[in-house]
């Protein structure tokens with residue numbers, strides 16, 4: 001992208017490199033200092049602009065500094081609105097709950113209590129586990145291979161990425177991982193899970209719940225079919241388990257409907273949300289819990305930052321904005337633009353390249369290319385003004401996840417940059433079978 005004139009002093013990265021912990025990671029992939037962002041564009045301190053296909057890992061679905069949402073936040077701040085409220089009653093929280101119920105849940109026929117577990121996604125996952133274990137009186141949980149549910153101890157035990165698990169220093173237990181339908185195409189995963197729940201000699205403890213991403217984000221954009229979602233719902237009912245859907249990355253209209261499981265017509269027992277539920281990048285998470293499972297006693301789940309009022313103000317404004325601008329339908333429309341672009345352009349580079357996605361959540365799979373291919377593509381994109389991230393086994397899937405508000409021209413410009421980087425990278429090195437992340441091209 002272009003470069004804006006800037007008269008601001010240039011900051012060096014020494015402060016970060018000297019004083020910030022080694023654990024920092026995104027900054028190593030995009031080693032510039034960002035200063036501003038607007039819509040679908042990130043701007044570094046030198047004024048260089050980057051199209052954003054990373055989108056705060058799904059936290060900025062409604063665009064950076066969205067004028068409507070920001071306006072509501074500024075208005076609230078200027079009126080000395082309560083900022084920190086623990087879990088006390090407040091106008092901002094009351095309005096957020098009412099808006100969520102009236103605009104999202106009731107129209108879908110969903111009857112959920114709204115639980116505020118803390119500011120981040122992992123807080124919501126932790127509380128969902130706590131509830132499921134309390135309701136069913138069982139400690140085991142089923143999770144899918146390739147899952148990412150967070151980095152605190154309970155959620156990390158569900159997350160499969162080896163390096164994250166290895167780093168935690170204790171045994172991660174009380175979880176059984178079952179194959180994702182994309183990991184072993186020949187396996188009937190529903191029959192397999194059914195067998196684990198039936199066979200009294202399988203050696204696996206009956207779980208309290210199964211937790212599912214209707215489309216795995218960090219796992220490599222692996223989509224479960226509508227039929228699979230319905231089958232897993234039925235299996236949960238048959239075996240007396242709770243179904244938890246993790247909508248932290250795939251929710252808030254990312255896949256073309258507010259919830260990514262909606263396409264299957266199922267109703268989970270618990271839904272966890274975070275990221276874009278905070279509207280404009282404000283930290284917020286929620287667990288939506290069927291009333292009969294709202295079993296935690298007052299204070300059994302607590303935390304100081306469960307009442308960040310600005311996130312409630314932004315979250316309500318975001319829902320209003322989403323409905324006003326018909327973002328669900330817009331996301332479906334833009335998803336078709338991505339699909340058509342990838343079909344026509346990737347075919348010319350390598351007709352066997354696999355890509356898959358829903359709405360504005362796509363992945364291109366370089367698992368069959370030599371190690372480092374996707375990393376090289378990410379680097380070339382960055383140099384040419386496009387920020388995107390990798391996911392999947394050994395980071396071999398290039399993710400396309402722009403804000404849902406991205407202009408068509410900018411979307412196409414980003415896709416052009418990406419396909420040029422792919423062509424430049426894959427032609428010289430060719431293919432060699434290495435890893436398999438998921439199934440062939442899927443798009444809805």
Ligand SMILES: Cc1ncc(COP(=O)(O)O)c(C=O)c1O
Pocket residue numbers: 057120121122123125148149150151213217218246247248249250274275
């Ligand atoms: C599906 C999913 N669940 C849970 C989380 C954890 O959220 P957080 O990083 O806010 O703790 C993430 C984060 O990327 C996610 O993608």
